[in-house]
Amino acid sequence: MGWAVKMKELMKIAFLLPSLKNLGPIIVVKDIIDGLLKNKNVSVTVFYFDDFKEDILDFSVNCIKISFFHKFDFNGFDIIHTHGIRPDLYTKIHKFDSFLISTQHNVIYDEYIINNSFLKTKAIESIWKFALTNKNLVISIGGTASNYYRKLLPNNKVVNVPNGRTIANNQGYGCSEDDVAKIKVLKERYTCIGTCTRAIKLKGHAQIIQALPNLPDYCFVLIGDGGYIEFLKKLALDLKVDARCLFLGYRKNATEYLNLFDIYAQTSYTESISIALLEAAAAKKAVVCSLIPSNTDVFQENEVVFFNLDDIDSLTQAFLKARIYREVLETNIYKKYKAEYTSEVMIEKYHNLYKGLMNEI
Template sequence: MKIAFILPKLVNEAPVIVVKDLINQINEEVTLIDVYYFDDIKEVEFACNSYKISFFDKIDFDKYDIVHSHMLRPDLFVWFNRRKVKTARCISTLHNDIFKVLKDSHNRFLAYIVEKIWIKSLNSFDSVVVLSENMKFQYSKSIKKANMSVISNGRDLCKINRIEIDQVDLEKINLIKLKYKIIGASARLKKIKGFSQVIEVLPYLEEYALVLIGDGDEKDNLIELATKLNVLDRCLFLGYRIDGYRYLTFFDFYAMTSYSEGFPLGLLEAAQNNIPVFCSDLPVFRELFNEKEVSYFELDNTNSLKESILMLEKSKKEFSNNLYEKVVQKYSLKNMGDNYLNLYRKIILESN
């Protein structure tokens, strides 16, 4: 089996990390894997050849059995070249709620227009993978021409080489840890991630501090809010760090406070490090985890978040053990790799 993956850029973000992990998992099971990308950014290395292309370059799609694209530009690239594809089977993985993510990063009007175009492109594919049954239900009315499959993301930190943490970061974290219990997260700092809710609850939880690993356009707003609420001394914004999961060992609790989420890679990483997680009450999270595995809170309800954290504090060992077992059994990298290989084989078989 020969596979081409197409990505917008090789940045250290969830969709690219998923592809990297998938390639590592299936590499020995296939004949050839190539990665194509558009932007001249290369934060992530792959265990295969990677090629920078422009949107108007031509590639030999039929050199491959499977062409697997991720995110908007790669999906549009495949769509624009669809008539040239004779034998290869085209697959896309949809990682997020299109409208909500684009509305957060741009505006409602642009989100509406781009979603329509993106959905039209997805209908040209042989198969579209979504990350949860909730996403499948959401898009089943608009993606009708492509077969839809649900494949959950997987993560396996045991196979990842851990790198030493910067000494300056270590000193800053340890200074906070002497006085407070640390609520932490590693993610892009965007409004949709909901970290402002943690800052808003800190005045009511004087024993806790917040440590965020990541950067983004919401960072200044979070600092301004923390200053306004007089809790900036209990907030540490370390900025972007490669392999942010390295910092999990310092967290007492993990904050999964998103207003929308495709599949929570950060939560899987926290679970594999036995970090208890409090989680916004979203349908996708309810599908994946029960109330004995994560502590839920109602979005934009400070009292609910406070109670969720305090409940987690009382039973953190039980929560972390239950969550660890769920993730290891159901959301492993092996499961993800096997599910994608089975899908690839099924689509190839059906085309013959």
Template sequence: MKIAYILPSLINKGPIIVAHTIVKNIIDKVEDIHVYYFDDDLVLKFPCPTFKLDMNTAIDFDDYDIIHTHGLRPDRYVNRWRKGIKTAKTVSTIHADIAQDFRFGYNKLVSIIFTPLWLSLMNKHDAVVVISDKLRSLYDVKFKNLHRIYNGVDIELNESQVDLKYVNEIKKFKKRDLKIVGSYAALNKRKGIDQIVNLLSVRKDLAMVFIGEGKEVEVLKNLSKTIGVFDRVLFLPYLTKPYNYIHLFDVYVMPSRSEGFGLALVEAALTKTPIVCSNIDVFKEIFNDSQVTFFDLEDTDSLGLAISEAILSKDTKRIKAYERVVESFSGKTMGENYFDFYIKLVKGINFGDK
């Protein structure tokens, strides 16, 4: 079997990490894998040949059995050249609630215009994959060949592979006897980090460390100055393998307003750090109350209570969360599921359970 992955870039973000993990876990099972990308942000090194794409130049699609896209531009690219695809099977993975993603990342108007356009592009694929039952219920009526495959995570945990400059900055909070609440993401309003900043105004015992970049960083810095908590927040830049810093946190918090899955949440569980997360459906699909502590969105009191509970119950919940991830959300498991999916797609076998 020969597979081509078409990606927006090779940068270290959710959908690209997922594609990288699939490739890493199936490359020994197939004849050939090639990865194509548009942007020059070379961060993740794939264990296979990678090629930069031009929207105006077609690849030899039928040199592959499977063409797997991740993202809007890859779907546009395949659609542009679809008439030239004779034998290859095309598939796209939906990584989030598209309408909400556009709304939080841009605005409501962009969401209204581009969501149906993107869905129409994906409807032309031979199959579409979603990454949670929540997304499956959302898109089940929109696609004739929909399949759910949970994301899987592999991390190379090494707590010594950190920048001591940043470690020392984080430890300054510990010297002040503050409990450290940490998180990381490609930041936008959807991630809900403003809820943590607002909590600091009433919880003088807490400090926040955020790793990552995005247009909301300056907004949150200004918010922290306005409400007088700037001396208890630390914004670090994009860091490779940010999970290697999680051991410095007392609690990992993922206060998202919407998510397709929550890769960082699973990574945090693999570090055996206590977790607090918003009570959105997809997080409840991954974990239960015995593994993490949930809080009510937009409820500062609920968030504060959840953080306190997570600290007190850390010795039981964090181990159960770790065991849950190892059992159900490993990169190996995801790779096996995609490999089986590809075989059925090529052979035209019915997937059975949608």
């Protein structure tokens, strides 16, 4: 193969992304790159397809916009590391001599079945599978995802590298004064449930609002925007809990708000390893989260409180339990996070993986 050359002293890696938008998978890539750059023998360039005027991440490396329909000359790069279906397809349709790696930030079927028919979901899964078949290495995130991709891609090498996340703990000082004032007004009367995620059906926020009639001394704060936000607002109004719900919209510094919450809620129907969940753990929050395999891959019952999806009684009891055992949960989740899920732990695994690949070529 063209990449079977003597190992170089300088490792050149190209990351290929859909965009630079401030979303979970792109945040993971930025963290990986920031960590890799601490090594003098690593050179990184980011390539992407779509431009956005706002809500983009500031990368500390050269970022080059390319077209999906035109082959870019990646000659000289040892590794092309793709993230997302279009980057995966791009490196399938166009032929490259570099070592091809793809990180899968989801479980394809589980993510797309939420909003699509079975046939459409299977079609998307088949297209993505086609895009991955030429990859020298597929990286999954968590044990559940690993099992899925090993069955989907029996002829590919699949390696599990869990997400990691490290945040600045600034005690909410980066929040706007107006936002802080609104949250504090609610906290004077209620236990504050909060979450920082996009407002889409997959995230399961409606379950929190549906539980609020059973929790008269709780309120809900959502940091995030998306196509589901108006539905959530109407649901809160219909259930007469709108006075206890605060929808602040998108905030670039969303993690700054974590210290304002009493309990963090992660109610997703499907995830790989949730970046938002790891950020809550990093902020030492008591967490209530959905009982899905990807969450049980990461935390145990003494570290978070699980609830059964779409079981509002189960969710209600989970919030009550989290308040009672808040201090114990905060201690336990933070201990697990520091041991296994910091950015530093994740970056070391990726760096060792890259070095191992370079030793093979």
